[in-house]
Amino acid sequence: MCPPPAAGTLAAMNVIETNGLGKRYGGTWALRECTLAIPAGHVAALVGPNGAGKTTLLNLAVGLAAPTAGAVTVLGSQPAGSPAALDGIAFVAQDAPLYRNLPAADLLHLTRNLSRRFDQSYARARLDDLGIPLNRKAGKLSGGQQSQLALTLALARRPRLLVLDEPVAMLDPVARQDFMGTVLTAAAADGVSVLLSSHVLPELERVASYLVLLSRGRVQVTGQVAALLAARQLASLEELALTYLREDSVEVTR
Protein backbone atom coordinates (compact mmCIF):
# COMPACT_ATOMS: atom_id res chain seq x y z
CA MET A 1 0.00 0.00 0.00
CA CYS A 2 2.69 2.38 1.05
CA PRO A 3 5.62 2.72 -1.32
CA PRO A 4 9.15 2.62 0.06
CA PRO A 5 11.07 5.89 0.40
CA ALA A 6 12.43 7.20 -2.90
CA ALA A 7 15.86 5.84 -3.72
CA GLY A 8 18.78 8.24 -3.53
CA THR A 9 17.47 10.13 -0.50
CA LEU A 10 18.49 7.56 2.05
CA ALA A 11 21.98 8.96 2.45
CA ALA A 12 20.70 12.31 3.69
CA MET A 13 19.13 12.77 7.09
CA ASN A 14 15.41 12.13 7.18
CA VAL A 15 13.48 14.77 9.05
CA ILE A 16 10.68 12.28 9.55
CA GLU A 17 10.78 8.53 9.24
CA THR A 18 7.89 6.23 10.02
CA ASN A 19 7.69 2.49 9.97
CA GLY A 20 4.34 0.73 10.01
CA LEU A 21 2.97 3.69 11.92
CA GLY A 22 -0.65 3.49 13.01
CA LYS A 23 -2.95 5.38 15.32
CA ARG A 24 -6.36 4.22 16.44
CA TYR A 25 -8.91 6.41 18.22
CA GLY A 26 -11.51 4.17 19.78
CA GLY A 27 -12.43 1.68 17.07
CA THR A 28 -11.29 3.70 14.06
CA TRP A 29 -7.83 3.86 12.59
CA ALA A 30 -7.00 7.50 11.88
CA LEU A 31 -3.74 6.37 10.33
CA ARG A 32 -2.45 2.90 9.55
CA GLU A 33 0.51 1.05 8.07
CA CYS A 34 2.26 4.27 7.28
CA THR A 35 5.87 3.88 6.20
CA LEU A 36 7.62 6.92 4.80
CA ALA A 37 10.83 8.90 4.98
CA ILE A 38 10.97 12.60 4.26
CA PRO A 39 14.53 13.77 3.56
CA ALA A 40 15.87 17.01 4.97
CA GLY A 41 15.97 20.17 2.89
CA HIS A 42 12.48 19.96 1.42
CA VAL A 43 9.27 21.82 1.76
CA ALA A 44 7.11 18.73 2.06
CA ALA A 45 3.39 18.93 1.49
CA LEU A 46 1.12 16.57 3.37
CA VAL A 47 -1.97 16.46 1.21
CA GLY A 48 -5.28 14.74 1.52
CA PRO A 49 -8.98 15.30 2.03
CA ASN A 50 -10.42 16.21 5.40
CA GLY A 51 -10.21 13.27 7.74
CA ALA A 52 -7.41 11.62 5.79
CA GLY A 53 -5.17 11.45 8.86
CA LYS A 54 -2.96 14.50 8.21
CA THR A 55 -3.32 15.99 11.68
CA THR A 56 -2.87 12.56 13.24
CA LEU A 57 0.41 12.04 11.40
CA LEU A 58 1.65 15.50 12.42
CA ASN A 59 0.63 14.97 16.06
CA LEU A 60 2.57 11.70 16.07
CA ALA A 61 5.58 13.41 14.51
CA VAL A 62 5.72 16.22 17.09
CA GLY A 63 5.13 13.84 20.00
CA LEU A 64 1.69 15.07 21.00
CA ALA A 65 0.22 11.65 20.37
CA ALA A 66 1.68 8.20 20.95
CA PRO A 67 1.46 5.58 18.17
CA THR A 68 -0.87 2.60 18.50
CA ALA A 69 1.36 0.64 16.14
CA GLY A 70 4.76 1.10 14.52
CA ALA A 71 7.28 3.83 15.21
CA VAL A 72 8.12 7.37 14.22
CA THR A 73 11.50 9.08 14.47
CA VAL A 74 12.50 12.60 13.55
CA LEU A 75 15.68 14.55 12.75
CA GLY A 76 17.82 11.55 12.05
CA SER A 77 16.69 8.96 14.50
CA GLN A 78 15.42 10.88 17.50
CA PRO A 79 12.22 9.45 18.96
CA ALA A 80 9.28 11.80 18.41
CA GLY A 81 8.67 13.91 21.51
CA SER A 82 12.15 13.31 22.95
CA PRO A 83 14.05 16.37 24.27
CA ALA A 84 16.19 16.56 21.14
CA ALA A 85 13.11 16.29 18.94
CA LEU A 86 11.22 18.98 20.84
CA ASP A 87 14.28 21.17 20.64
CA GLY A 88 14.70 20.85 16.90
CA ILE A 89 11.07 20.98 15.76
CA ALA A 90 8.77 23.98 15.84
CA PHE A 91 5.11 23.09 15.50
CA VAL A 92 2.29 25.44 14.58
CA ALA A 93 -0.96 23.61 15.17
CA GLN A 94 -4.13 24.21 13.21
CA ASP A 95 -5.71 27.63 13.83
CA ALA A 96 -2.49 28.78 15.52
CA PRO A 97 -3.56 28.22 19.12
CA LEU A 98 -1.91 30.99 21.12
CA TYR A 99 -2.69 32.28 24.58
CA ARG A 100 -5.30 34.83 23.52
CA ASN A 101 -5.07 36.87 26.71
CA LEU A 102 -1.31 37.39 26.45
CA PRO A 103 0.20 40.35 24.59
CA ALA A 104 2.64 39.54 21.78
CA ALA A 105 5.59 40.61 23.96
CA ASP A 106 4.61 38.15 26.69
CA LEU A 107 4.18 35.35 24.14
CA LEU A 108 7.72 36.06 22.98
CA HIS A 109 8.97 35.96 26.56
CA LEU A 110 7.02 32.79 27.34
CA THR A 111 8.37 30.99 24.28
CA ARG A 112 11.88 32.20 25.06
CA ASN A 113 11.60 30.83 28.61
CA LEU A 114 10.45 27.42 27.44
CA SER A 115 12.94 27.00 24.60
CA ARG A 116 16.64 26.30 24.54
CA ARG A 117 17.22 28.94 21.87
CA PHE A 118 15.19 31.99 21.07
CA ASP A 119 16.19 34.80 18.77
CA GLN A 120 14.52 37.73 20.44
CA SER A 121 15.84 40.37 18.04
CA TYR A 122 14.70 38.37 15.02
CA ALA A 123 11.24 37.98 16.52
CA ARG A 124 10.92 41.64 17.42
CA ALA A 125 12.14 42.79 14.02
CA ARG A 126 9.66 40.52 12.26
CA LEU A 127 6.71 41.65 14.36
CA ASP A 128 7.78 45.23 13.67
CA ASP A 129 7.89 44.38 9.95
CA LEU A 130 4.42 42.89 10.13
CA GLY A 131 3.04 45.86 12.05
CA ILE A 132 2.02 43.72 15.02
CA PRO A 133 2.23 45.87 18.17
CA LEU A 134 4.03 44.11 21.03
CA ASN A 135 1.44 45.19 23.57
CA ARG A 136 -1.51 43.89 21.57
CA LYS A 137 -3.11 40.75 22.96
CA ALA A 138 -2.99 37.78 20.62
CA GLY A 139 -6.78 37.40 20.77
CA LYS A 140 -7.17 40.95 19.43
CA LEU A 141 -5.08 40.34 16.33
CA SER A 142 -6.57 39.51 12.94
CA GLY A 143 -6.47 35.89 11.77
CA GLY A 144 -3.59 36.65 9.43
CA GLN A 145 -1.63 38.42 12.17
CA GLN A 146 -2.22 35.54 14.58
CA SER A 147 -0.83 33.10 12.03
CA GLN A 148 2.16 35.33 11.38
CA LEU A 149 2.76 35.72 15.12
CA ALA A 150 2.66 31.95 15.58
CA LEU A 151 5.04 31.50 12.66
CA THR A 152 7.38 34.15 14.06
CA LEU A 153 7.45 32.44 17.45
CA ALA A 154 8.20 29.14 15.72
CA LEU A 155 11.01 30.49 13.52
CA ALA A 156 12.62 32.45 16.36
CA ARG A 157 13.27 29.10 18.02
CA ARG A 158 15.58 28.37 15.06
CA PRO A 159 14.14 24.93 14.37
CA ARG A 160 15.64 22.40 11.98
CA LEU A 161 12.15 21.29 11.06
CA LEU A 162 9.07 23.48 10.90
CA VAL A 163 5.77 21.59 11.09
CA LEU A 164 2.63 23.47 10.07
CA ASP A 165 -0.86 21.99 10.31
CA GLU A 166 -3.27 23.60 7.82
CA PRO A 167 -1.47 26.93 8.19
CA VAL A 168 -3.40 28.88 5.58
CA ALA A 169 -6.87 27.33 5.77
CA MET A 170 -8.35 30.30 7.62
CA LEU A 171 -6.45 33.05 5.82
CA ASP A 172 -7.48 35.39 3.02
CA PRO A 173 -5.45 35.27 -0.24
CA VAL A 174 -3.12 38.16 0.67
CA ALA A 175 -2.41 36.73 4.10
CA ARG A 176 -1.76 33.32 2.52
CA GLN A 177 0.72 34.83 0.12
CA ASP A 178 2.56 36.63 2.94
CA PHE A 179 2.58 33.57 5.18
CA MET A 180 3.92 31.26 2.50
CA GLY A 181 6.50 33.90 1.59
CA THR A 182 7.87 33.79 5.11
CA VAL A 183 7.93 30.00 5.12
CA LEU A 184 9.78 29.91 1.80
CA THR A 185 12.31 32.47 2.99
CA ALA A 186 13.06 30.38 6.05
CA ALA A 187 13.35 27.24 3.95
CA ALA A 188 15.50 28.75 1.20
CA ALA A 189 17.75 31.10 3.14
CA ASP A 190 18.15 29.20 6.41
CA GLY A 191 17.82 25.60 5.35
CA VAL A 192 14.84 24.90 7.56
CA SER A 193 13.02 21.76 6.46
CA VAL A 194 9.28 22.24 6.32
CA LEU A 195 6.41 19.83 6.60
CA LEU A 196 3.01 21.39 6.08
CA SER A 197 -0.39 19.87 5.72
CA SER A 198 -3.11 21.33 3.59
CA HIS A 199 -6.23 20.41 1.74
CA VAL A 200 -5.94 23.59 -0.35
CA LEU A 201 -3.89 22.32 -3.27
CA PRO A 202 -3.22 25.46 -5.34
CA GLU A 203 -1.39 27.02 -2.37
CA LEU A 204 1.16 24.24 -2.38
CA GLU A 205 1.97 24.42 -6.06
CA ARG A 206 4.63 27.09 -5.66
CA VAL A 207 6.21 25.83 -2.50
CA ALA A 208 6.21 22.06 -2.24
CA SER A 209 9.16 20.03 -3.48
CA TYR A 210 8.12 16.82 -1.75
CA LEU A 211 4.71 15.23 -1.54
CA VAL A 212 3.00 12.90 0.89
CA LEU A 213 -0.51 12.07 -0.18
CA LEU A 214 -2.81 10.64 2.45
CA SER A 215 -6.27 9.29 2.02
CA ARG A 216 -8.50 7.43 4.43
CA GLY A 217 -5.71 6.95 6.91
CA ARG A 218 -3.23 5.49 4.44
CA VAL A 219 -0.32 6.86 2.46
CA GLN A 220 -1.21 6.82 -1.25
CA VAL A 221 2.00 8.19 -2.67
CA THR A 222 5.17 9.82 -1.41
CA GLY A 223 8.18 11.22 -3.19
CA GLN A 224 9.78 14.26 -4.77
CA VAL A 225 7.25 16.30 -6.68
CA ALA A 226 9.41 16.67 -9.82
CA ALA A 227 10.01 12.93 -10.06
CA LEU A 228 6.38 12.07 -9.46
CA LEU A 229 5.23 14.54 -12.11
CA ALA A 230 7.74 13.23 -14.64
CA ALA A 231 6.75 9.63 -14.03
CA ARG A 232 3.11 10.37 -14.71
CA GLN A 233 3.72 13.06 -17.32
CA LEU A 234 1.59 15.52 -15.41
CA ALA A 235 2.01 19.30 -15.26
CA SER A 236 1.00 20.24 -11.75
CA LEU A 237 0.88 19.03 -8.20
CA GLU A 238 -2.84 19.52 -8.25
CA GLU A 239 -3.31 17.17 -11.20
CA LEU A 240 -1.03 14.68 -9.54
CA ALA A 241 -2.95 14.73 -6.28
CA LEU A 242 -6.29 14.53 -8.02
CA THR A 243 -5.14 11.61 -10.15
CA TYR A 244 -4.21 9.60 -7.11
CA LEU A 245 -7.24 10.62 -5.11
CA ARG A 246 -9.61 9.80 -8.00
CA GLU A 247 -7.98 6.42 -8.26
CA ASP A 248 -8.83 6.04 -4.62
CA SER A 249 -12.32 7.36 -5.45
CA VAL A 250 -12.34 9.92 -2.71
CA GLU A 251 -13.54 13.47 -3.18
CA VAL A 252 -10.86 16.03 -2.54
CA THR A 253 -11.68 19.43 -1.18
CA ARG A 254 -10.60 22.13 -3.59
Added chain:
Amino acid sequence: MTALTVPGRPAEDASPRPVPWRRMAWVTWRQHRAALAGVAALLGGWAVYLWLAGSAAYHAYAGVTACHPASAIACVEILNTFDYTYGDPALHAAVLLQVVPALIGAFTGAPVLARELETGTFRYAWTLAFGRWRWALAKLVLLAVAVAAAAGAFGLLFSWFFRPFFADGHQTPFAPELFDLRPVALAAWTLAAFAIGALAGLLIRRVVPAIAATLAGYAALAFAAGLYLRQHYAAPLLTTAPDVPGSAWVMSQWWTRGGRFAFGHPSNDLLMRLCPSPGPYKQPLATVSQCLAQHGYTQWTSYQPVSRFWSFQWIEGGWLLVLSVLLIATTIWLVRRRAA
Protein backbone atom coordinates in the same frame (compact mmCIF):
# COMPACT_ATOMS: atom_id res chain seq x y z
CA MET B 1 7.81 40.53 2.15
CA THR B 2 10.40 40.56 4.85
CA ALA B 3 14.03 40.03 4.01
CA LEU B 4 14.85 38.90 7.54
CA THR B 5 16.42 35.52 7.79
CA VAL B 6 16.99 33.23 10.69
CA PRO B 7 20.61 33.32 11.86
CA GLY B 8 22.68 30.18 11.75
CA ARG B 9 22.32 27.49 14.35
CA PRO B 10 24.94 26.26 16.76
CA ALA B 11 26.11 22.68 16.39
CA GLU B 12 23.37 20.14 17.02
CA ASP B 13 23.60 17.66 19.82
CA ALA B 14 21.57 14.54 20.23
CA SER B 15 20.74 14.92 23.93
CA PRO B 16 20.43 18.64 24.61
CA ARG B 17 20.70 20.07 28.09
CA PRO B 18 17.19 20.51 29.45
CA VAL B 19 15.78 24.01 29.67
CA PRO B 20 16.39 25.17 33.30
CA TRP B 21 13.54 24.66 35.75
CA ARG B 22 13.65 28.26 36.96
CA ARG B 23 12.32 29.45 33.59
CA MET B 24 8.89 28.14 34.60
CA ALA B 25 8.65 30.65 37.46
CA TRP B 26 7.87 33.60 35.18
CA VAL B 27 5.67 31.50 32.89
CA THR B 28 3.60 30.20 35.80
CA TRP B 29 3.27 33.64 37.33
CA ARG B 30 2.31 35.27 34.03
CA GLN B 31 -0.33 32.68 33.19
CA HIS B 32 -1.84 32.32 36.64
CA ARG B 33 -1.37 35.70 38.24
CA ALA B 34 -5.07 36.53 37.83
CA ALA B 35 -6.06 33.37 39.74
CA LEU B 36 -3.43 34.07 42.40
CA ALA B 37 -4.69 37.65 42.69
CA GLY B 38 -8.18 36.20 43.22
CA VAL B 39 -6.84 34.02 46.05
CA ALA B 40 -5.09 37.04 47.58
CA ALA B 41 -8.29 39.10 47.35
CA LEU B 42 -10.44 36.35 48.91
CA LEU B 43 -8.04 35.63 51.77
CA GLY B 44 -7.13 39.31 52.15
CA GLY B 45 -10.75 40.36 52.49
CA TRP B 46 -11.39 37.73 55.13
CA ALA B 47 -8.11 38.60 56.87
CA VAL B 48 -9.20 42.22 57.25
CA TYR B 49 -12.52 41.06 58.73
CA LEU B 50 -10.84 38.62 61.12
CA TRP B 51 -8.34 41.25 62.18
CA LEU B 52 -11.01 43.87 62.93
CA ALA B 53 -13.45 41.43 64.58
CA GLY B 54 -10.59 39.72 66.43
CA SER B 55 -9.24 43.00 67.80
CA ALA B 56 -12.68 43.95 69.10
CA ALA B 57 -13.13 40.46 70.63
CA TYR B 58 -9.73 40.58 72.35
CA HIS B 59 -10.62 43.98 73.81
CA ALA B 60 -13.97 42.73 75.08
CA TYR B 61 -12.43 39.53 76.41
CA ALA B 62 -10.03 41.60 78.52
CA GLY B 63 -13.16 42.84 80.31
CA VAL B 64 -14.26 39.24 80.95
CA THR B 65 -10.92 38.18 82.46
CA ALA B 66 -10.72 41.36 84.56
CA CYS B 67 -14.00 40.54 86.32
CA HIS B 68 -13.55 38.94 89.77
CA PRO B 69 -14.74 36.66 91.15
CA ALA B 70 -15.61 34.85 87.94
CA SER B 71 -18.61 33.15 89.52
CA ALA B 72 -20.27 36.44 90.46
CA ILE B 73 -23.57 37.02 88.67
CA ALA B 74 -22.28 40.25 87.13
CA CYS B 75 -19.24 38.43 85.73
CA VAL B 76 -21.34 35.58 84.30
CA GLU B 77 -23.48 38.27 82.70
CA ILE B 78 -20.41 39.85 81.07
CA LEU B 79 -19.25 36.44 79.79
CA ASN B 80 -22.70 35.68 78.34
CA THR B 81 -22.76 39.05 76.62
CA PHE B 82 -19.28 38.37 75.21
CA ASP B 83 -20.31 34.96 73.89
CA TYR B 84 -23.45 36.40 72.36
CA THR B 85 -21.85 39.50 70.85
CA TYR B 86 -18.58 37.99 69.58
CA GLY B 87 -18.72 34.21 69.87
CA ASP B 88 -21.79 33.63 67.71
CA PRO B 89 -20.58 35.80 64.80
CA ALA B 90 -17.19 34.10 65.05
CA LEU B 91 -18.83 30.69 64.64
CA HIS B 92 -20.88 31.97 61.71
CA ALA B 93 -17.69 33.27 60.09
CA ALA B 94 -16.11 29.83 60.60
CA VAL B 95 -19.05 28.16 58.83
CA LEU B 96 -18.75 30.55 55.88
CA LEU B 97 -15.00 29.98 55.72
CA GLN B 98 -15.54 26.25 55.08
CA VAL B 99 -15.85 26.93 51.35
CA VAL B 100 -12.53 28.81 51.12
CA PRO B 101 -10.21 25.82 50.49
CA ALA B 102 -12.68 24.39 47.98
CA LEU B 103 -12.91 27.69 46.10
CA ILE B 104 -9.15 28.19 46.03
CA GLY B 105 -8.55 24.64 44.84
CA ALA B 106 -11.27 24.75 42.21
CA PHE B 107 -10.36 28.13 40.74
CA THR B 108 -6.59 27.71 40.78
CA GLY B 109 -6.25 23.94 40.29
CA ALA B 110 -8.92 23.04 37.75
CA PRO B 111 -7.98 25.55 35.00
CA VAL B 112 -4.24 24.71 34.96
CA LEU B 113 -4.72 21.87 32.48
CA ALA B 114 -8.39 22.23 31.56
CA ARG B 115 -7.87 25.66 29.97
CA GLU B 116 -4.92 24.46 27.87
CA LEU B 117 -6.92 21.45 26.70
CA GLU B 118 -10.10 23.42 26.10
CA THR B 119 -8.45 26.14 24.02
CA GLY B 120 -5.93 23.87 22.30
CA THR B 121 -2.92 25.80 23.60
CA PHE B 122 -1.46 22.58 25.01
CA ARG B 123 -0.36 21.88 21.44
CA TYR B 124 1.84 24.92 21.77
CA ALA B 125 3.07 24.55 25.35
CA TRP B 126 3.75 20.82 25.10
CA THR B 127 5.79 21.00 21.90
CA LEU B 128 8.29 23.53 23.24
CA ALA B 129 11.72 22.33 24.32
CA PHE B 130 10.88 22.51 28.04
CA GLY B 131 8.94 19.25 27.73
CA ARG B 132 5.39 18.58 28.80
CA TRP B 133 5.79 16.54 31.95
CA ARG B 134 8.40 18.98 33.28
CA TRP B 135 6.05 21.82 32.35
CA ALA B 136 3.20 20.16 34.27
CA LEU B 137 5.40 19.34 37.26
CA ALA B 138 6.83 22.86 37.55
CA LYS B 139 3.45 24.55 37.19
CA LEU B 140 1.60 22.29 39.61
CA VAL B 141 4.31 22.36 42.29
CA LEU B 142 4.73 26.14 42.15
CA LEU B 143 1.00 26.80 42.33
CA ALA B 144 0.40 24.11 44.97
CA VAL B 145 3.08 25.54 47.25
CA ALA B 146 1.76 29.07 46.72
CA VAL B 147 -1.87 28.30 47.60
CA ALA B 148 -0.97 25.97 50.49
CA ALA B 149 1.37 28.58 52.00
CA ALA B 150 -1.26 31.30 51.67
CA ALA B 151 -3.85 29.04 53.30
CA GLY B 152 -1.45 28.08 56.11
CA ALA B 153 -0.77 31.74 56.86
CA PHE B 154 -4.50 32.43 56.88
CA GLY B 155 -4.94 29.48 59.28
CA LEU B 156 -2.49 31.11 61.69
CA LEU B 157 -4.55 34.28 61.62
CA PHE B 158 -7.72 32.27 62.24
CA SER B 159 -6.09 30.55 65.24
CA TRP B 160 -5.30 33.95 66.72
CA PHE B 161 -8.81 35.18 65.94
CA PHE B 162 -10.51 32.28 67.69
CA ARG B 163 -8.29 32.03 70.75
CA PRO B 164 -10.60 34.05 73.12
CA PHE B 165 -13.51 31.71 72.33
CA PHE B 166 -11.52 28.66 73.40
CA ALA B 167 -10.32 30.34 76.59
CA ASP B 168 -13.33 29.51 78.77
CA GLY B 169 -12.96 25.80 77.92
CA HIS B 170 -16.54 25.31 76.71
CA GLN B 171 -15.71 25.15 73.01
CA THR B 172 -13.92 22.14 71.60
CA PRO B 173 -11.34 22.88 68.91
CA PHE B 174 -12.30 19.51 67.38
CA ALA B 175 -15.61 20.98 66.20
CA PRO B 176 -15.69 20.18 62.45
CA GLU B 177 -16.20 23.79 61.41
CA LEU B 178 -13.18 24.87 63.45
CA PHE B 179 -10.76 21.97 63.03
CA ASP B 180 -10.15 22.44 59.33
CA LEU B 181 -9.56 26.18 59.60
CA ARG B 182 -6.48 25.74 61.79
CA PRO B 183 -3.15 26.17 60.00
CA VAL B 184 -2.01 22.59 59.31
CA ALA B 185 -5.42 21.28 58.26
CA LEU B 186 -6.29 24.41 56.26
CA ALA B 187 -3.05 24.30 54.26
CA ALA B 188 -3.49 20.56 53.65
CA TRP B 189 -7.13 20.82 52.62
CA THR B 190 -6.35 23.67 50.24
CA LEU B 191 -3.54 21.63 48.74
CA ALA B 192 -5.85 18.63 48.37
CA ALA B 193 -8.51 20.75 46.67
CA PHE B 194 -5.88 22.09 44.28
CA ALA B 195 -4.66 18.57 43.47
CA ILE B 196 -8.21 17.32 42.92
CA GLY B 197 -8.78 20.30 40.62
CA ALA B 198 -5.65 19.65 38.57
CA LEU B 199 -6.55 16.01 37.95
CA ALA B 200 -10.21 16.83 37.27
CA GLY B 201 -9.09 19.46 34.75
CA LEU B 202 -6.93 16.96 32.91
CA LEU B 203 -9.62 14.28 32.83
CA ILE B 204 -12.59 16.53 32.03
CA ARG B 205 -10.68 18.90 29.72
CA ARG B 206 -13.13 21.78 30.20
CA VAL B 207 -12.78 24.52 32.79
CA VAL B 208 -16.30 24.99 34.12
CA PRO B 209 -17.25 21.30 34.48
CA ALA B 210 -13.82 20.67 36.03
CA ILE B 211 -14.44 23.38 38.63
CA ALA B 212 -17.85 21.88 39.43
CA ALA B 213 -16.34 18.39 39.74
CA THR B 214 -13.61 19.73 42.03
CA LEU B 215 -16.14 21.33 44.36
CA ALA B 216 -18.17 18.12 44.47
CA GLY B 217 -15.12 15.92 45.02
CA TYR B 218 -13.79 18.19 47.73
CA ALA B 219 -17.13 18.30 49.53
CA ALA B 220 -17.40 14.50 49.50
CA LEU B 221 -13.87 14.09 50.85
CA ALA B 222 -14.31 16.77 53.53
CA PHE B 223 -17.58 15.28 54.77
CA ALA B 224 -16.16 11.76 54.82
CA ALA B 225 -13.12 12.94 56.77
CA GLY B 226 -15.11 14.98 59.28
CA LEU B 227 -17.88 12.44 59.86
CA TYR B 228 -16.10 9.08 59.68
CA LEU B 229 -12.36 9.34 59.54
CA ARG B 230 -11.08 11.94 61.99
CA GLN B 231 -12.40 10.22 65.11
CA HIS B 232 -10.25 7.17 64.36
CA TYR B 233 -6.88 8.99 64.32
CA ALA B 234 -6.35 7.71 67.88
CA ALA B 235 -8.24 5.31 70.14
CA PRO B 236 -10.55 7.42 72.32
CA LEU B 237 -10.05 7.61 76.06
CA LEU B 238 -12.65 6.09 78.40
CA THR B 239 -13.74 7.65 81.64
CA THR B 240 -16.44 7.20 84.27
CA ALA B 241 -15.95 10.73 85.53
CA PRO B 242 -19.19 12.66 85.16
CA ASP B 243 -17.48 15.93 84.28
CA VAL B 244 -15.60 15.53 80.98
CA PRO B 245 -14.14 18.94 80.09
CA GLY B 246 -16.03 20.95 77.46
CA SER B 247 -12.87 21.27 75.37
CA ALA B 248 -12.81 17.50 74.78
CA TRP B 249 -14.37 15.84 71.77
CA VAL B 250 -17.01 13.46 73.16
CA MET B 251 -17.49 10.45 70.88
CA SER B 252 -20.23 8.65 72.78
CA GLN B 253 -21.76 8.15 76.22
CA TRP B 254 -23.54 5.18 77.73
CA TRP B 255 -24.51 3.68 81.07
CA THR B 256 -23.68 0.35 82.67
CA ARG B 257 -25.04 -1.41 85.71
CA GLY B 258 -23.30 -4.31 87.41
CA GLY B 259 -20.67 -4.37 84.66
CA ARG B 260 -23.22 -4.75 81.87
CA PHE B 261 -24.45 -2.27 79.27
CA ALA B 262 -27.67 -0.69 80.48
CA PHE B 263 -28.65 2.00 77.97
CA GLY B 264 -27.32 4.86 75.88
CA HIS B 265 -29.68 7.46 77.22
CA PRO B 266 -31.88 6.94 80.29
CA SER B 267 -35.48 6.61 79.17
CA ASN B 268 -38.14 8.95 80.54
CA ASP B 269 -39.90 6.02 82.24
CA LEU B 270 -36.75 5.10 84.08
CA LEU B 271 -36.14 8.68 85.16
CA MET B 272 -39.75 9.07 86.36
CA ARG B 273 -39.33 5.90 88.40
CA LEU B 274 -35.86 6.46 89.87
CA CYS B 275 -35.23 10.17 89.77
CA PRO B 276 -38.52 12.04 89.48
CA SER B 277 -38.20 15.73 88.89
CA PRO B 278 -39.29 17.71 91.96
CA GLY B 279 -40.73 20.55 89.86
CA PRO B 280 -42.23 21.05 86.40
CA TYR B 281 -38.80 21.81 84.90
CA LYS B 282 -36.23 19.47 83.49
CA GLN B 283 -33.49 18.72 86.01
CA PRO B 284 -29.87 19.67 85.29
CA LEU B 285 -27.90 16.83 83.74
CA ALA B 286 -25.47 16.67 86.66
CA THR B 287 -28.33 16.08 89.09
CA VAL B 288 -29.72 13.26 86.95
CA SER B 289 -26.27 11.67 86.67
CA GLN B 290 -25.78 11.86 90.42
CA CYS B 291 -29.19 10.31 91.05
CA LEU B 292 -28.60 7.44 88.59
CA ALA B 293 -25.18 6.83 90.15
CA GLN B 294 -26.90 6.40 93.53
CA HIS B 295 -29.02 3.67 91.95
CA GLY B 296 -25.93 1.75 90.84
CA TYR B 297 -25.59 3.02 87.31
CA THR B 298 -22.22 4.09 85.93
CA GLN B 299 -21.84 6.65 83.19
CA TRP B 300 -19.13 6.00 80.60
CA THR B 301 -17.74 8.56 78.19
CA SER B 302 -15.37 7.95 75.29
CA TYR B 303 -13.62 11.10 74.15
CA GLN B 304 -10.58 12.66 72.52
CA PRO B 305 -8.84 15.01 74.97
CA VAL B 306 -7.93 18.49 73.78
CA SER B 307 -4.24 17.63 74.29
CA ARG B 308 -4.47 15.53 71.12
CA PHE B 309 -5.52 18.50 68.99
CA TRP B 310 -2.17 19.15 67.32
CA SER B 311 -1.39 15.50 66.70
CA PHE B 312 -4.78 15.24 65.02
CA GLN B 313 -3.91 18.31 62.91
CA TRP B 314 -0.65 16.70 61.79
CA ILE B 315 -2.25 13.30 61.13
CA GLU B 316 -4.87 14.93 58.91
CA GLY B 317 -2.24 17.15 57.28
CA GLY B 318 -0.08 14.10 56.69
CA TRP B 319 -2.57 11.93 54.87
CA LEU B 320 -3.88 14.86 52.88
CA LEU B 321 -0.32 15.67 51.82
CA VAL B 322 0.23 12.06 50.71
CA LEU B 323 -3.10 12.10 48.84
CA SER B 324 -2.24 15.41 47.15
CA VAL B 325 1.20 14.21 46.08
CA LEU B 326 -0.38 11.06 44.64
CA LEU B 327 -3.01 13.08 42.75
CA ILE B 328 -0.42 15.48 41.34
CA ALA B 329 1.91 12.62 40.42
CA THR B 330 -0.97 10.86 38.64
CA THR B 331 -1.76 14.08 36.78
CA ILE B 332 1.84 14.47 35.61
CA TRP B 333 2.04 10.80 34.64
CA LEU B 334 -1.13 11.17 32.57
CA VAL B 335 0.20 14.33 30.91
CA ARG B 336 3.33 12.42 30.01
CA ARG B 337 1.66 9.39 28.48
CA ARG B 338 -1.61 10.90 27.36
CA ALA B 339 -2.35 10.61 23.65
CA ALA B 340 -3.64 13.98 22.53
